[in-house]
Amino acid sequence: MPQLFIILAALSWGFISVFVKKLSNYGFTEMEIVTIRVVYAFILLIPIIILQRKNSVIRIRLTHLPYFIGTGLCSIVFFNWCYFTAMNKLSVSFAVMLLYTSPAFVAIFSYLFLKERLTKKKLLAVLITIIGCALIAINGGVGASWDQLGFVIGLGAGLGYALYSIFGKLATRYYDSITITFYTFFVASLCLVPFYRFWEKFNQIPNELHLYMIGLALVPTVLAYILYTIGLNRIESSTAAILATIEPVAAIIIGITLFNEKITFVQFVGILCILSSVLILSIKRKSIKSHKSELSIFNEKTR
Template sequence: MRSVGVSLVIVAAICWGFSGGIANILMNNGWDPIVISLYRGAIGFVCFFTWFLLRFKQNWASSPHIYIWSSLAGVGVAGNFIFYFFTIQASSVAVASTLMYTAPVFVQVISFLLRIERPTWFKGACIFGVLIGIVMLTGAYNTKSLSVGFLGVASGLAAGLSYALFIFGFKNASSIAKPQTTLTIAFFTFCLILLFMADMDKVTSAMTSNDIGLFLLLGILGAGISFIFYVIGIQWTAPTTASMVAMVEPVTASLFGFLLIGDHLTLIQLLGIAIILVTVIVLSVKPSSSSIKSKDKRKKKAV
């Protein structure tokens, strides 16, 4: 079952990578990132709600904590989609997907600030490594010829921070409810947020446009199928393995951008991507101090 779980996570990551390329095509066709985000999330909500209804009695939950954590996850995914697409518009698919995967670094920094974990030289080095990678990726080392503007970097990092918020809310909600319940509530919250932000004239015009097929494909691949595959896959996969396998997304996004859209990356940018991905993988694989302490306590009790 482990191989099946890993395969499902890989498929989900590939779908997410392709969704960035599809969004880039839609933005090149003149569509607003918020409208694109709304369609992606709304189609995903339809998929999750259908999944929820298949076993309504088993999936129904009444605890207020589920709605709080799931809604928080919805806020996170709304920010992630919006900032991710804005970053693609400001830079490229490869840069956007890589900056989004700085999420584990934000988790570590927040853990330090809230004193959930103690800072260590290893974690500090990992955070420094990601910063070096970002500088190389965005061209910040040469202020006269930045490859990515300040707004592009800011929105990319905001996508990563939003992704971390989604993970935080989703994990807490899933501990007391089934994934399909959590995803349904989260994406319902997402839809409410985006409906207030989107230009409804543009939303309705997209339904009758020639790009409606791309909108549907984006929603099915980028939210519906991918999230379902991912939440099923991680049930049979270790969290560290899942985090490493999910790194297929920026690689897929980079290849999509290079082969189909015409995005070009310099050698320094490729090295920056490599540094960020390797550092995040190492940070994800390294067990936290809290988990090590809990294991030590269990061993002592067993003795």
Template sequence: MNEIKKGYVSIFIAGLAWSTIGLFGNTIMSAGVAPEQVAFIRLFLGCLVLVIYCGIKNRELLSISKKGIMYSIIIGILCQAAFNLFYFNAINKLGVSMAAVLLYTSPLFLAIFSRLIYKEELTKNKIVSLVVCFIGALLAVTGGKLELTGISILGLTIGVLSAITYALMPIISKTALKENSSITILIYGFLFGAIVMIPSAKPLEILAYVGDMKLLGAMIMLGVLPSALAYIFYTGGISKGVELSVVGIVASVELVVSVIIGWTIIGEDFSIIKLLGVLLMVASTVIVLRGNNDEHNYIERNSKVEIV
């Protein structure tokens, strides 16, 4: 297997790992642990596992610049503490599958932020992709029914906020990554996020649940699988030379598996219309990324012609 294929496999594994966040989070919250505490557990244990990993592999990854610390504090508050808080509350109120669907609307907000902050062009391809994503999310959430009877409006709001805070991550980290590796920013982002959550999470109360081995196992898995391990495989896959235009397509397995877990293992509501909505959201990612790849190839071909 060549390096590129190994990269695809790594990113696919990362997507599978991310898809379990709802499963473990739901298991822990079902035992009476508050969403704020689940968010703290993910950040704290994720940070701990990544520190151990870097200590074994490359201790230099634990070094961070002064600017990196500043960005990590912002990322820790907005993109880690706030995101995890919103996402686990959305899972608690809406269920795993619906929370995952709302989270996957983040490309809509990322496109808006990129346009406003970095003046990135909204091409026809991007607009089509965003429309398809919105329609898919609408179908996946409502099941094709226009009324929202039985759906928590607060839950929907929180779910959308999770997508917004998730979309802020690449926006804020774009500058920070010029001086620091993604793993380094992630470690300190997790750390500052966990610190910010201490007052609301009340970590000492979590110790009361440690005696339950099943619950303790779910907590450990939450910190390892969809937190540390997912990012280790993700950054490892990118380092193999995989084109960034393909990364999103491969990692989109996260949404599909998250929804399948919600429908099959947890027993959440399922319908063909909802499945169609999920598939449309995945298709929207494929549309925009293929368009970007075609644009890149076009520019590359023209550049070669000019050089000749």
């Protein structure tokens, strides 16, 4: 079930706040945290590539390099910087809400560039998702300072997040998920390492912080993107992007259990909206497939 891979990826992404908060408390900047994330992820991917024992895993055409520039630089680097910066300029809730404008971007881009159908079901799911994210953000935004630049950057996070679905979908026509993930983080690392030398702070941090760096690269990065790309290979990119909006639900649950955050009734309604959009895409899709299967069996019997 490809929808399950997308949902598991979204749950993994939901853990990112645990690692980012810890690293931020020790004085790492947003771009340094982005660099830590992509560099450690790339290092973790190397043994996975070696274990594949296939030359085809690391062999790509130079003409396909723009796909990985798209997933690595235009998506991973750009989206992470926008997301972390929006968190600082606005409230975290506003940043999450703006990040999850990505399904709307994906649905439109998929229609324009990938020739995917913009069905009524997708439009309904996008609308319910946006409403849900807005409801979750309402109380978080009360009293928060408004920053026009932060708002624009926050929308940039949604755009960058959406671009992974678009470029990733194009790349899945030629490569499997591990190849796409490997070159995504290779390109991102290559672009960031010369400018953000995070290792120079190593002598100022405790040893336990290295575990958080590895965790940031493993759970909400390598594992999440492999799961997401596997799912993306089997369903439409616009559907995958909407299913991935279960991430804010996971983030809120983590906030309650680990950081003692409170949820208002309005935010709870927002969570229900997001879950409803997931059900619209998965349960109804399953029922349609089941109906087609029954119709196929009927046709076989009448031949």
